Amino acid sequence: MSTIPASTITDQPLDRYIDRFLFAKGWRVTDVVRRTDAAEFEVTITKGEDPDKGRSVTRSASSAGEATFKACSTARLIQEAI
Secondary structure (H helix, E strand, O other): OEEOOHHHOOOOOHHHHOOHHHHHOOEEEEEEEEEOOOOEEEEEEEEOOOOOOOOEEEEEEOOHHHHHHHHHHHHHHHHHHO
């Protein structure tokens, strides 16, 4: 496994894959790991604003963008519970 900057994975920052609702609530991509053993990416998004500042979600998929979308789905459930 290797951690790589999100900006080197796509031409645009992975934060653009976070839906507008979550982005407005302070969720951002904070970590991207390329798993060489499984040929997939693990993307972590973290909430940077209160309430629940520091809460994070990590999901994996065959592309970094897809992993970000999956993390957003889980983060939406968390956000609705706050």
